[in-house]
Amino acid sequence: MKVAMIGTGYVGLVSGACFADLGHKVVCVEIDATKIARLRRGEIPIYEPGLDDIVTRNVEAGRLSFTASAAEAVPDCDAVFICVGTPPREDGDADLSYVYAAARGIAGHLSGYTVVVDKSTVPVGTGDEVEAIIRDANPDADFDVASNPEFLREGNAIDDFMRPDRIVIGANAPRARETMQTLYRPLMLAETPIVHTSRATAELIKYAANAFLAMKVTFINEIADICENVGADVQDVSRGIGLDSRIGLKFLQAGAGFGGSCFPKDTLALTGTARKVGRPTQIVEAVMAANAERKRRMAEKVIAACGDSIEGKTIGVLGVTFK
Ligand SMILES: NC(=O)c1ccc[n+]([C@@H]2O[C@H](COP(=O)([O-])OP(=O)(O)OC[C@H]3O[C@@H](n4cnc5c(N)ncnc54)[C@H](O)[C@@H]3O)[C@@H](O)[C@H]2O)c1
DSSP states (O other), X not given: OEEEEEOOSHHHHHHHHHHHHTTOEEEEEOSOHHHHHHHHTTOXXXXXXXXXXXXXXXXXXXXXXXXXXXXXXXXXXXXXXXXXXOOBOTTSSBOOHHHHHHXXXXXXXXXXXXEEEEOSOOOTXXXXXXXXXXXXXXXXXXXXXXEOOOOOOTTSHHHHHHSOSOEXXXXXSXXXXXXXXXXXXXXXXXXXOEEXXXXXXXXXXXXHHHHHHHHHHHHHHHHHHHHHHHTOOHHHHHHHHHTSTTTOSTTOOOOSOXXXXXXXXXXXXXXXXXXXXXXXXXXXXXXXXXXXXXXXXXXXXXXXXXXXXXXXXXXOOOOOOOO
């Protein structure tokens, strides 16, 4: 199949390279001219173990290329993935301006039947807006809009893409579902579970997943606070509860609170959506507040350990990670 990725950052580059490795012909589009120049020189602009080999192999095989021009990449594509950033706005909602700009940028170049796929993390209803933008700009276009949220973790992204726990495909039109199935067939043959849903459901799944994981992290951090006060060991508590298959060991390591590029913005965006529809989420709001408090207390502990002032002190940080 012929595929274009709009946005060649973490998600666009990793999934574009992996789709090429699965045998599809992929063109990655990027507005940042320096990124394109680096990629064309064979340099990988992000740190992701194994990605350089996959990119080199597929560029050499003629299955993967990079361009700044949607006009070059989009015509005749079976699927066009929107993989641009959705950072938080000042009010906490996701900034969808890049997604909408990408939709406007591809609308005029669609030819033949195309599935426009939202891979960016976007609030429920964004797919409807993307569809309206394209329909408005190009009333004759033959297309559907699907949602295919990405769950990869930075630093483990290739494995997460090639061996995911599941693939979520949110498509209202049967034709779009078929295209998406063909695209992912090699992973389906490896028995990856595919969750077929409506577009709105798929959009919500991504936020619900991240909010749940943020909740697990925050939960064990609160247990860690209790442990500290009663002389119990939180790592043993973690193992003791995590070995219960209903709970699971992952995301149960107590620490300084969650951060990174996704959990803070996705929990914020989910609570925003929940409030907008008149169903504020008490749990996720509590998770965000508890996490903010955790980070503040960590800072206080560091200050106390430095003799109540960090002025002029050099602080070493151990265990810095992606997320
Ligand atoms: N990074 C992760 O771990 C991760 C995991 C899952 C989902 N996501 C989600 O995926 C989306 C993308 O995240 P990312 O980390 O890849 O972002 P990123 O900032 O690394 O990449 C986005 C890229 O899109 C480019 N871009 C913006 N507008 C464009 C346009 N109109 N045409 C072409 N290129 C354009 C930017 O220059 C940038 O290089 C976000 O919604 C994010 O929440 C990220």
